[in-house]
Amino acid sequence: MLSDISPLRKVNHDASPLSSYELARERLHVSAIPDSLPCREDEFEEISGYLESALQEGTGTCIYISGVPGTGKTATVLEVIRGLQYRSEQEDEDIPAFDFVEINGMKLTDANHAYSLLWDSLNHDSNNKKKVTPAHALELLETRFSDEQENGKTTVVLMDELDLLVTKKQTVMYNFFEWPNRPHSKLIVVAIANTMDLPERMLSNKISSRMGLKRINFQAYSHQQLHEIVSSRLKGIEAFEQDAVEFAARKVSAVSGDARRALDICRRAVEIVEQQSTKKTVTIGIVNQAIKEMFSSPSVSFIQSLSLHQKLFLVSVMQRVRQIGLAEIEFGDVAQHHLHTCQWNHLEPPTTSDLMRICESLGQARALVVEGGRLDLGMRITLNLSDEDVLMACKADRIVGRLLVNFNK
Incomplete structure (x- = not known):
């Protein structure tokens, strides 16, 4: 399914075939959508099963996903959503139609704007598309999630970078975690944050325990997993020596386990090879050069x-x-x-x-x-x-x- 929407399948459609180096660079780009997400199969199945059950039952729920940056949290959730949307569009009786709203804390100048974003998305079929203030949107959402709706469609909200939506009174986090528990809300919230115990710290144990959050924690990638992730993107491309990918994976896992950094390093290694007069495969030496170059920044x-x-x-x-x-x-x-x-x-x-x-x-x-x-x-x-x-x-x-x-x- 992902191959149908992957930008890797659309690049240079009418141009000459890409060289192995060009193809490797494209596939290693952090924004490229791969055909699959290796090493997160268990988390994928858990999230997918939980969302599928909630959609079938027409109940609200909240999933809290935590883990350090670069561990595939957002990518896994989006792949789950794409799969559910595809099944719904194919009129799969097991998956009723649903709305999907993505709210990213990094893109909001004020956490309260999350209310306006959610209301605008819920109100997309209305003839009245007048923009509302966050305060007014909060009032409208309170009413909507308190009353039974004529439109029985469920709304799935992805709240990414939840750490950045924290406010002094924590009202935004509280409301988005509390609304799914209301009998007629039909609201599913998937919250993604870097910190495992953010709800307890911000809302107190007493309040967070009442909300019944489903929790899934993404561990940092091991060097074996990073090796598998990079290798899966390079499948069919003979641009790297096998031990070069292994070297990059070990170096990154020793610092952070961030898959994005592993991809960046390998992509830079390909660029170094392309710049050389004699074309050859990427070796450990070239990967090491890319690592030193990336970590010899002014900040470091x-x-x-x-x-x-x-x-x-x-x-x-x-x-x-x-x-x-x-x-x-x-x-x-x-x-x-x-x-x-x-x-x-x-x-x-x-x-x-x-x-x-x-x-x-x-x-x-x-x-x-x-x-x-x-x-x-x-x-x-x-x-x-x-x-x-x-x-x-x-x-x-x-x-x-x-x-x-x-x-x-």
């Missing part, structure tokens, strides 16, 4: 030039962001984590004033985004570097690298 070089406690502070920010599930956290929280890390590893701890100066210096260098107008424990800070750049740069440090050994396990 900058982090490597920092002092021990500057690196530790960045790592503390990154770890607390992952643990809490919020992109923006308080200085006091990070400072406490930093000091505990020093204590656990028998390092001379800096003072809080020292850490404040470290935070300021990292803010001035734009490694952090620091809340202006205040210098206290409640000051809000945001990491302005990618986790992978921080991990790669700090792993080379003897002390900080030792602290990161179990970070991704």
Whole structure:
């Protein structure tokens, strides 16, 4: 089914055949839709079965999917939705027609705009297409999900990057998790986040337990799985030596297990080969060149030039962001984590004033985004570097690298 909609089947349709290098580059692009998603078969079946049952029964439900970036969460859900839509369009009696709405926290300037997006999507058949404010949309949605609907169609909502939809009062997350539980809502919410316990942290255990969330956690890819993912995209293409793909998979799994990074590295390796005068297959040496090139970015070089406690502070920010599930956290929280890390590893701890100066210096260098107008424990800070750049740069440090050994396990 996926091959019918994959851009790989449409590229260069009327042009000359692609070379093995060009085809490899296209298939290795992170935005390319593969014919299948290897290594996520169990998660696919679990999500598909749960959604299929809810659609058949016409009941609302909520699935909470967690896992670090690059582990196939969104891709798996979208493949499940495509399969269900295809079956519905083929008038499969087991799958009634349903509406699908995708809301991405990264694309919203305000979390409350999620209400407007959902209402606009639900109201697509109406003659009145007037835009409504988020506050008005919330009122309309409250009414809709409280009353029995003439239109019996179920709505499936994918809330991606849920971490970015967190608000001070948590009303957006609460409403989207609570609406599916109403008797007549016919609303299925699939929420995707990086943090496993985001609902408990943001809504309290008491509230989240009442919502009966179905939970599925995506583990980081192992090197064997990364090898299988890349190899599946290169099937039938003789552009890589087998041990070159294995080398890339091991390097990425040691840092993050992010499939997107493995694809990026292998794609860059193909570009390096194409630029050479004598064409040959991609070797371990070329993959290693691509890795060094990708991790010798200005950001990585900058982090490597920092002092021990500057690196530790960045790592503390990154770890607390992952643990809490919020992109923006308080200085006091990070400072406490930093000091505990020093204590656990028998390092001379800096003072809080020292850490404040470290935070300021990292803010001035734009490694952090620091809340202006205040210098206290409640000051809000945001990491302005990618986790992978921080991990790669700090792993080379003897002390900080030792602290990161179990970070991704």
